Amino acid sequence: MIITIAGKELKALFSSPLAWIVLTLLQLILSFGFLKRLDDFMQIQPQLMQAPNPPGVTELVVVPVYATCAVIMLFAVPLLAMRLIAEERRNQTMVLLISAPLSMTEIILGKFAGLMVFLLLIVGVTTLMPLALLAGGSLDFGLLASVIGGVALLAACFAAVALYASCLTAQPISAAIVAFSLLLGMLLTGETASDGLRERGWTVPAALAQVLSPLKNFESFAKGTLDSYSIACMVMLTVVFLILSIRRLDAARLG
């Protein structure tokens, strides 16, 4: 049933121009950055060779591509997710889902899954660029896997927050604005609070603040260090916002 709803969402995404525009712009920006970095890398490669234990092409060229992808997602996910619930409310099609023998959990998970498939597609298409480098050399596959996993988890966090924002309103545009503000606010407070608190030696509040900042958690993936606490933070954030979304839908029924 979740697959049915996810399929419907994907179909709706691809029948609107938004999905295609996002995919195109993302590819343009990422490939430009990728080629520029690759070019720079080729120029400084002779000097790097002289250094002991030099950073490789994965670290210098591939990881920044995913970091850019993460930042673009911060803008793209609110736009891609805004329709999920808000537009169904505005077009009064939510009734079809609510009247069907589905639980609110199935509706939310279906919508989330549909969006995630699209976001993973973005990550997949991005991954084609580093894979192209295999034609002329080799990659650090451990680091590549780690950064892909990081971006995927980051996408899940953003998607859950944006889905929740979409549950709050019947206007897709307001949903996008709310989602973007929420994400930005969380990133900023999470980042600064977590650093500030840790400096003062308050480790527990610092650890809690870290949950709020998916971008901060992404950093450890980008270094290739699999930090289990970072993974836990991102999973927690996603689950919390999915539960909030389910409760929000239920509340609309209770009115």
Place this chain on the structure above:
Amino acid sequence: MTATTTEITVSAQGLLRRFGAHTVVDGVTLELKRGEILGFLGPNGAGKTTTMQMLTGNLAPSAGSITICGVDLLDKPSAAKAHIGYLPETPPLYRELTVGEYVDLAARLHRVPKGERQAAVGEALSSCGLAEVSKKLVGTLSKGYQQRVGIAQAIVHRPDLVILDEPTVGLDPNQIREIRNLIRTLGRDRSVILSTHILPEVESVCDRVVILHHGKTVFADTIDGLKKFHGGRIVHVGLRHPPAAGVLAAIPGVARVDADGEHIFRLSFDDKADPTDALVRRAVEESWGLFQLVPAQTSVEEVFVQLTQKDEAAA
């Protein structure tokens, strides 16, 4: 979905719904058996749509209970909703899908098994007259066709209870007749709840009528009961040589006389009295020239107006 399920398809007891301090639906109770079509009437804002939203699980009642085919809607929403097909006031259409895709999606969402899905979709499309437009986008169809797509969506999973909120709005007279026939067909082996403003529609289609006013049930009976509501209590009498005013009113059992032109009189009788015999005897004896004696057919409209304007006058 089978004929073996309990005979009573929907039973709602004391439904109450408040929005803030405002009570929109106040103690509505209704029960419907398989094979019955219930007409749901009331002026705008009477609480018809709210009641239907509660019956379909779109809105939780503030108080009261709803049982669909023996399953409690509030306890086991998914199991109960499987028995319901619902067409809301605004059909919930995805404009970017084709008619076929859309009805197929509705079938999937209602958990129609994969093997039966194609047949179910085909049946729903053909019974709503949509077979030839199944490849068109929902968004490009006319309002009448969109309404039919909405009905197809509500019946594709062969529900025991079909709830239609104003299904014939925006249709032309031919389409209205088709939809009425479809509703009659549906009513043969399932229950249908139909809300409408078109009163003759209720008379021609429904077995039972519930009239809501200010959220309360003001009338609930069969169509025959409605016709008897004060049927026989009013008689139109045609007299060629009417007696002086006051003579007719003096006949025992006659409550009121309204003249309708020079020769036609509308006589209202007291409850339980039947002065027809006395009237006819006097007419013959005194040569009033009786040429017409017609018991008035009470129409839904008369009852509706009477019941829903009563407290407006009092207020």
